[in-house]
Amino acid sequence: MTTGMEMPERPRSRRQTRAAILTHLLQSGGSFRPPLAKAVRLSEASLSRILFDLKAEGLIEEVRRPAPYVGGPTGLVALDGSVALAAVELTAQWLSVGVGSLSGELHYTERLPLPKAPTVETVGRVFGEVMTLLRDWTRRRHITLSQIGVSIPGLGRLTVSGNPIIPCDVGRLSGMIGEMFAGVPLEFTNSVVAHATFHRCRTQNYPFSDTHLFVLVSHGVAGAWMDDPVEADALQPIELGHMVFGPDGPRCRCGHHGCVEAYTSLPALAELLGVSGAELLQLGNEWVHTIPLSARVRQELRRRLFRLGLAIGNTLNVKPCGGVAISGWPSLLSEEDRKAVVDGIDACLLGGRKLAQVSLAFVPPSTGNDPQAALAFAAFCLASRGGMPATSTEAA
Numbered sequence: 001m002t003t004g005m006e007m008p009e010r011p012r013s014r015r016q017t018r019a020a021i022l023t024h025l026l027q028s029g030g031s032f033r034p035p036l037a038k039a040v041r042l043s044e045a046s047l048s049r050i051l052f053d054l055k056a057e058g059l060i061e062e063v064r065r066p067a068p069y070v071g072g073p074t075g076l077v078a079l080d081g082s083v084a085l086a087a088v089e090l091t092a093q094w095l096s097v098g099v100g101s102l103s104g105e106l107h108y109t110e111r112l113p114l115p116k117a118p119t120v121e122t123v124g125r126v127f128g129e130v131m132t133l134l135r136d137w138t139r140r141r142h143i144t145l146s147q148i149g150v151s152i153p154g155l156g157r158l159t160v161s162g163n164p165i166i167p168c169d170v171g172r173l174s175g176m177i178g179e180m181f182a183g184v185p186l187e188f189t190n191s192v193v194a195h196a197t198f199h200r201c202r203t204q205n206y207p208f209s210d211t212h213l214f215v216l217v218s219h220g221v222a223g224a225w226m227d228d229p230v231e232a233d234a235l236q237p238i239e240l241g242h243m244v245f246g247p248d249g250p251r252c253r254c255g256h257h258g259c260v261e262a263y264t265s266l267p268a269l270a271e272l273l274g275v276s277g278a279e280l281l282q283l284g285n286e287w288v289h290t291i292p293l294s295a296r297v298r299q300e301l302r303r304r305l306f307r308l309g310l311a312i313g314n315t316l317n318v319k320p321c322g323g324v325a326i327s328g329w330p331s332l333l334s335e336e337d338r339k340a341v342v343d344g345i346d347a348c349l350l351g352g353r354k355l356a357q358v359s360l361a362f363v364p365p366s367t368g369n370d371p372q373a374a375l376a377f378a379a380f381c382l383a384s385r386g387g388m389p390a391t392s393t394e395a396a
C-alpha cells in the first residue's frame with residue numbers, strides 16, 4: 001500500500017522525475033534498470049536513489065528475471081502489485097465499478113444496470129449504490145485506495161450545460177464520492193481519455209509512444225491529444241465530433257445540426273442500418289460482423305466515414321501532429337471501407353498525409369471491457385503525479 005499520502009511536499013522537478021519513471025513503467029509493463037535510466041534520462045546512480053524511495057513507499061517492486069544477456073541485469077523494476085485503485089465507468093447500459101492494480105489486474109468488479117430512460121436523479125442513485133458496494137468491499141478487506149478514476153462519456157467543457165451522453169451531475173457525484181472516500185484522490189475524465197490511456201498502457205504494440213491524436217468512435221465521437229505524460233495537460237479531450245458539416249443535417253445531442261457525431265456515432269447509424277437504437281447499442285461495435293450491408297448502405301456509410309476523415313484532417317490542420325490512432329467500430333471494417341476515412345483526411349489535410357508525415361493506425365475497440373479503461377486512467381493519474389499527494393483539491 002502506498003504511504004504517499006503522508007509524504008511532505010517536494011519541489012516540482014522531483015515530482016516530474018518520479019512521474020517520468022512511474023509512467024514509463026506503466027506504459028512498458030516493467031523495465032530493467034539500464035534501459036529505464038536511459039528512457040527517463042537519469043544516471044543509474046540517481047535512478048537508484050529514486051527507486052529506493054519508490055520501493056519504500058510501496059509503489060514499485062523489483063522481481064528477479066533471467067538476465068537478457070550474459071552479465072546483464074536480473075532485477076526487473078515493475079509497479080507494485082499491491083497498490084489498490086478504484087475504477088468507475090459509466091456506459092450506455094450500466095455503471096461498472098472495480099478495484100484493480102496499477103498493471104490492470106482486476107480483483108473485484110460489479111455492474112449495475114441503468115434505467116431505460118436515465119435521468120440525472122436515477123443515474124445519481126445508481127452511482128450511490130455502486131459507491132456503497134465499493135466502500136463495503138474495501139472496508140471488509142481493510143484496503144486503502146490510492147486513487148479513484150471515473151470515466152463519463154461525453155464529459156467535457158459543455159457538461160455544465162447538461163450535454164453529456166448519459167445525463168449526470170458530475171459536481172454532485174464528485175461531492176458524494178469525496179464524502180464517502182475522504183482523502184482518496186478522485187479524478188473524473190471523458191471516456192475518450194480513459195480509452196486512450198487504456199490503449200497507450202495496455203494495448204500490445206500500440207503504434208505511438210509520443211504525441212499523437214486518439215479518436216474514439218462509439219456512442220459519441222471525440223478525440224484526445226496524447227502528450228508527454230509528465231506534462232500537467234498530458235490528456236486533453238477535444239470535441240472533434242462536433243465539427244459541423246451542414247447546418248441542415250441531422251440534429252446532434254449538442255443542439256447543433258450536421259455534426260460529424262450526428263452521422264457516425266453508434267446511435268446515429270441505427271436508422272441507416274435498419275435497426276432500433278437500443279438494438280444497436282446492445283450489439284455495440286459487433287454490428288460490423290452481424291449486420292449485412294446493401295450496396296446503398298455501404299456507400300452512405302463510406303460517405304460518413306469520409307466526413308469523419310475530414311474532421312480528423314481539419315483537426316490536424318489546426319494542430320499538426322505525427323500520429324492518429326482510431327478506435328471504435330470503424331477499426332473493425334475491411335480495409336476498403338476504412339479507406340474512406342483515409343481519403344477524407346487526405347482531402348483536407350494540408351499537403352496530404354505523406355507531406356504532413358502523419359501515420360494512421362486503427363486500433364481495436366476497447367468499449368465493452370469496462371471498467372478497464374477507468375482503471376488505466378486511475379493508474380495514469382497516480383503515476384503522472386509521481387505517486388505523490390495531489391497538489392490541489394480535485395475538481396470535476
Ligand SMILES: [Zn+2]
Binds near residue numbers: 256259
Ligand atoms: Zn454536435
